[in-house]
Amino acid sequence: MRSVMTASDRRDVVRNRSAILDATISLLDDGETPTAGAVAWRAGVARATVYRHYPTIAALVTEAEETRASQVRRPAADAPSPAPLDIPALLDRVAPPQLPEQIVGEAQRYSRARAVALYLVDIGGTRLLRAAGSLEFPEEMVVRLAAGPEIPAEGIEALHEAVSATLPSVTIAPMVVRGRATGALLALDAQDAGLLQEMARHAGIALAMSEPFSDVIAASRRRKETTAAAETQQLCLPPRLARLSGLRLAGDVLPAYENGGNWFDHAENQDGAWIAAVDTLGSGARAAATSAVALGALRAARTVGSTPRDAIQHMDAAIRSIGGDEVRCSAFVARWHATTSTLFWVAAGDLHPVLADAEGRLTTLRDHALPQLATDPLPETIPTSHRVVRPDERILLLSDGVSGLDGAPLSAAALRELARRSRGASPARTLSLIQGAIRDAGGEDLDDDAMIVVLAPAKGTP
Structure with missing residues (x-):
């Protein structure tokens, strides 16, 4: 018996094809390679959906290039319909603590679903936690796909599989912000799945913009009590997945709920992309405070056009100013030059970059040796590698x-062995493999912070 396509089904088909084409054009505009996974991620659809509309990626890219070349400014009468969520209006009229429930209500109304729930990724990157919505949905689901509270592009299919194994009848709409998902809307019996996907993208932006004004969203990302040191560390950490000019980055620090002495940071400025990391001696509030002071010094130096050498000196002086015999840390400060694919850095103490080559072989790049910060004086002339x-x-x-x-x-x-197994993998995939091995070996209880940052020249999504 042949199934009959409803009007809603036809709208989904049209919407999905348009989203796939728009996603491909967006990737081309960003100078990235439109792979099936990258297109599916940006379009908010499954990889199989891409192939249902286009038999080959080459055919999709051809149509996208033709569409991009022929696009002209459309008259107002042909402008697209308004977004389901008017983000400025929503943030103006809804108090931040009520925003998650408001998003759920609007998603249920627009998608005509029987029930909707909003899930956020916990800060440990191992679970989806229900932040709002119907109690018919479980309070949490184990999903070990994330770098901290962010799911990378290649994790979208695994996210669908993991959620579908527990909730086979729901529609999953990831909330994607700058190429990574911070959560998802889950809907039961959604009549307009395409509109739900669009809602999820806007919801992710709204939540990100409102998070600094309330503790509700931060609390929804935590499945157990944290320490003062761990909260200080969380405040120091940037987005875990990033696309910088000519560079992909993935990083995280384990465990998320304890310790607190390490951080990494990144920023893209006119003088290039900056990457930095600190490994502070010890754990607890004292280590977290030392790390926070080092980060403040780095950012202060960075905002006035300093070099990595200047930044290391500022960090050393700041840490010395808080005193104490046990206040010391290893540091790495670098700047990425995209046009030449060159990394320039200064390393103090034991935090040296490790090169993983095409075969997965590891080489520590220990060109110059500087003492740990706040120990022996730094030399007047600091070498750059x-x-x-x-x-x-x-x-x-x-x-x-x-x-x-x-x-x-x-x-x-x-x-x-992990480097060998992950050769050719993206930074996010490499990070995931290392984190998985750490969790398998040490569980949730680690004696010291385990910080991992992976960098690779850009050739796709992070």
């Missing part, structure tokens, strides 16, 4: 809580 990074290479930044100390979860041999 540099390295051209090939498209098939990755740079790893690993704290001693990952490997190198007695009791660290990964041995040097285990780390080499």
Whole structure:
């Protein structure tokens, strides 16, 4: 018996094809390669949906290039219909604590679903936590796909599979902001799945904009009580997944609910993309405070046009100013030159970059040796190292809580095997493999922060 396509089905088909084409054009505009996974992620559809509309990626790219070349400014009468969520109006009329429930209500109304729930990724990156919506949905679901509270592009299919295994009848709409998902809308019996996907994209932006004004969203990302040190560390951490000019980055710090002495940071300025990391001696509130002071010094130096060498000096002076014999840390400050694919850096202490080549072989790039910050005086002339990074290479930044100390979860041999297994993988996938091995070896209880940052020249989504 042949199934009959309803009017809603036909609208979904048209909407999905348009979203796929728009996503491909967006990737081309960003200078990225439109792979099936990248297109599916930006369009908010499954990879199989892309192939249902286009038999090959080449055919899709051809149509996208033709459409892009022929696009002209459309008259107002042909302008697209308003977005389901008017974000400025929503933020003006809804108090931040009520925003998650308001989004659920609007999503249910527009998609004509029987029930809707809003889920956020917890800060540990292992679960989806229900932040609002129907109690018919579970309070949490185990989904080990994320870098901290963010799911990368290649995790979208696994997200669908993981949620569908628990809730086979729901429609899943990831909330994507700048190429990574921070949560998802889940709907039961949604009559307009395409509109739900569009709602989810706008909802992610609205939640990101409102988060600084309330603790509700932050609390919804935590499945257990944190320490003062851990909260300080969370405030220091940037988005875990980033697309910078000519560079993809993925990073995280484990465990999310304890310790607190490490951070990494990134920013894209006129002088290039900055990447930095700190591994502070010890744990707890004192280590977190030291790290926070170091981050403040870095950002103060960065905003006045300083070099990585200047930044290291500012960080050293700031840490010395708070005193104490045990206040010390290793640091890495770098600047990425996109046109030459070159990384320039200064490293103090034991935090040196590790090169993973095309075969997965690891080499520590220890060109110059500086003392840990706040120990021996830094030399008057601080040397800068540099390295051209090939498209098939990755740079790893690993704290001693990952490997190198007695009791660290990964041995040097285990780390080499992970690098070999992940050769050719994206930064997000490489990070996921290392984090998975750390969790398998040490569980949730780690003696020291395990910080992992993975960098690679841009050739797709992070």
